[in-house]
Amino acid sequence: xxxxxxxxxxxxxxxxxxxxxxxxxxxxxxxxxxxxxxxxxxxxxxxxxxxxxxxxxxxxxxxxxxxxxxxxxxxxxxxxxxxxxxxxxxxxxxxxxxxxxxxxxxxxxxxxxxxxxxxxxxxxxxxxxxxxxxxxxxxxxxxxxxxxxxxxxxxxxxxxxxxxxxxxxxxxxxxxxxxxxxxxxxxxxxxxxxxxxxxxxxxxxxxxxxxxxxxxxxxxxxxxxxxxxxxxx
Amino acid sequence: xxxxxxxxxxxxxxxxxxxxxxxxxxxxxxxxxxxxxxxxxxxxxxxxxxxxxxxxxxxxxxxxxxxxxxxxxxxxxxxxxxxxxxxxxxxxxxxxxxxxxxxxxxxxxxxxxxxxxxxxxxxxxxxxxxxxxxxxxxxxxxxxxxxxxxxxxxxxxxxxxxxxxxxxxxxxxxxxxxxxxxxxxxxxxxxxxxxxxxxxxxxxxxxxxxxxxxxxxxxxxxxxxxxxxxxxx
DNA sequence: GGGAATAAAAAGTCAGACTTATATGTCACA
DNA sequence: TGTGACATATAAGTCTGACTTTTTATTCCC
Numbered sequence: 001x002x003x004x005x006x007x008x009x010x011x012x013x014x015x016x017x018x019x020x021x022x023x024x025x026x027x028x029x030x031x032x033x034x035x036x037x038x039x040x041x042x043x044x045x046x047x048x049x050x051x052x053x054x055x056x057x058x059x060x061x062x063x064x065x066x067x068x069x070x071x072x073x074x075x076x077x078x079x080x081x082x083x084x085x086x087x088x089x090x091x092x093x094x095x096x097x098x099x100x101x102x103x104x105x106x107x108x109x110x111x112x113x114x115x116x117x118x119x120x121x122x123x124x125x126x127x128x129x130x131x132x133x134x135x136x137x138x139x140x141x142x143x144x145x146x147x148x149x150x151x152x153x154x155x156x157x158x159x160x161x162x163x164x165x166x167x168x169x170x171x172x173x174x175x176x177x178x179x180x181x182x183x184x185x186x187x188x189x190x191x192x193x194x195x196x197x198x199x200x201x202x203x204x205x206x207x208x209x210x211x212x213x214x215x216x217x218x219x220x221x222x223x224x225x226x227x228x229x230x231x232x233x
Numbered sequence: 234x235x236x237x238x239x240x241x242x243x244x245x246x247x248x249x250x251x252x253x254x255x256x257x258x259x260x261x262x263x264x265x266x267x268x269x270x271x272x273x274x275x276x277x278x279x280x281x282x283x284x285x286x287x288x289x290x291x292x293x294x295x296x297x298x299x300x301x302x303x304x305x306x307x308x309x310x311x312x313x314x315x316x317x318x319x320x321x322x323x324x325x326x327x328x329x330x331x332x333x334x335x336x337x338x339x340x341x342x343x344x345x346x347x348x349x350x351x352x353x354x355x356x357x358x359x360x361x362x363x364x365x366x367x368x369x370x371x372x373x374x375x376x377x378x379x380x381x382x383x384x385x386x387x388x389x390x391x392x393x394x395x396x397x398x399x400x401x402x403x404x405x406x407x408x409x410x411x412x413x414x415x416x417x418x419x420x421x422x423x424x425x426x427x428x429x430x431x432x433x434x435x436x437x438x439x440x441x442x443x444x445x446x447x448x449x450x451x452x453x454x455x456x457x458x459x460x461x462x463x464x465x466x
Numbered sequence: 467g468g469g470a471a472t473a474a475a476a477a478g479t480c481a482g483a484c485t486t487a488t489a490t491g492t493c494a495c496a
Numbered sequence: 497t498g499t500g501a502c503a504t505a506t507a508a509g510t511c512t513g514a515c516t517t518t519t520t521a522t523t524c525c526c
Contacts, residue, residue, distance in 0.1 A: 007508090007509070007510095008509075008510070009285070009509085009510095032476070032477090033476080033477070034476080034477095042510085042511090043510060043511045043512075044511085044512090045278055045281075045509090045510065045511070045512090046509085046510070046511085048278070048282060048477085048478085049281060049282055049285045051477095052242065052282045052285055052286055053285055053286060053289045055286075056286045056289055056290065056313075056315070057289065062477070062478095063476090063477080063518095063519085064475090064476065064477045064478070064517075064518045064519055064520095065474090065475055065476050065477070065517095065518060065519040065520055065521095066475095066476075066477085066519080066520080067475095067476065067477080068477090073397070074397070074400070077312075077313060077314065077401075078397055078398055078401050079310075079312030079313070079398070079401065080289075080310060080312070080313065081310065082289070099396055099397055099398050100398065102343070102347075102396050102398070102399075103340075103396070103398045103399070105343065106339050106340050106342075106343035106344070106399075107336075107339050107340070109339075110335070110338065110339035111339070114335075163332055163335050163336070164306070164307070164311055164332055165311055165312070165332050165333065165335070165336045166335075166336070166339075167307070168310075168311050168312065240477090240478070240479095241478075241479070242478085242479095265507070265508090266507075266508070267507080267508095275479085275480090276479060276480045276481070277480085277481085278478090278479070278480070278481090279478085279479070279480085281508085281509085284508095295508070295509095296487095296488085296507090296508080297486075297487045297488060297489095297506090297507065297508045297509075298486095298487065298488040298489055298490095298505090298506055298507055298508070299488080299489075299506095299507075299508085300506095300507065300508080301508090
């Protein structure tokens, strides 16, 4: 699901990456490649590759005669899916979920507006299908089924926008929605109002009503913000 | 400015990365580490580190017995600043600028709204200073000076939003604005209306008027969309 | 006390040998 | 003729050890 997995290199990364993003090493901390290689019982070659990847994510900086310096959070490539997963798996998951939900609230309405103008008939059909799936799982504690269709729905919207930057946020939205179902306070069935909004949104896109699609999505994301107690203007 | 620079490893990356993002190798193409090492006249160790980094950007996938496979565009980490720079330097720069400008139009209004509620007095002061700088350079073909303050202005807005995801887009916005000045059709002095909007936006933030800040920013980004002939709803 | 020469430390680079996974081709058998 | 098991070749993956280069810190001389 989350892991780079394959290879010795990936396993080291899956340990060291989360440690760094969790803040185990305060910014400015210096790690030595040799020591790390010893700690993980791998060769220096493998360790160097790991450091290179962490460096490309701007989590660390490698300098001669100094070592591998941990960079402050503001330098990190916070849009890297791997970094997002690591942080969501760590201690500041709530904080991370807030940031991402605010991001959603900015992106999705615009994406929905574009989707209303660019969606193919197939995508419109998918959308209605997802909305129906949400309705079908809206009651009776079928949270997993609801989540599945919810994620699919938002993925289609983002993809149908025709903007690759939006489309790439599908995984992020999936993580946020999944996090809400699995970790946050969502014991009860989903809000019926939200379900209705999704059905209406599918309609609006099908009818190429960009303005309505945008407005409906704004209502959906505002609901998400309220769930996390993020004050809306 | 753009380069990873330091080290042999970085120089190879700065050649191979742009080649891939430019589409020189169609998706599914297979590269061999040994051949690449020969081509760039570096050791396999260095070449492997390069491949690992490209893999972490999801530009390629390395598999045993197969080689290094180039992935389709939809897999790329398009938010990676390095990838963005490579693509902006390549042939599909116009397309890329459009995607990013649409992204701006989604993010910045929301960021401005948040900035109006969270900006520190220092940030408010910076904002007015930047706006004044824009006014001062608005006429007389002082495009560079104007750009400088424009970039600084938007950076402050994004940072002041208090959302790290937004703050991290400062570099992207800088690239877009800089691209407009240097490559696009901007021979003449900037639009006076845009200058006024920035001044008013600085005001709105200072006066904590979130709704007005958001609306003004929406007008600013709509202007940016129109410049690129992206139809607004 | 300040600046140049010196030493040390850690990353960077390379070459070669070896391991492992896996795609593909071969062959026997049904 | 098709199918499964087996063998083989291939390219990435890993390890080791020696060497280079850059940069920081120390020392020493003026």
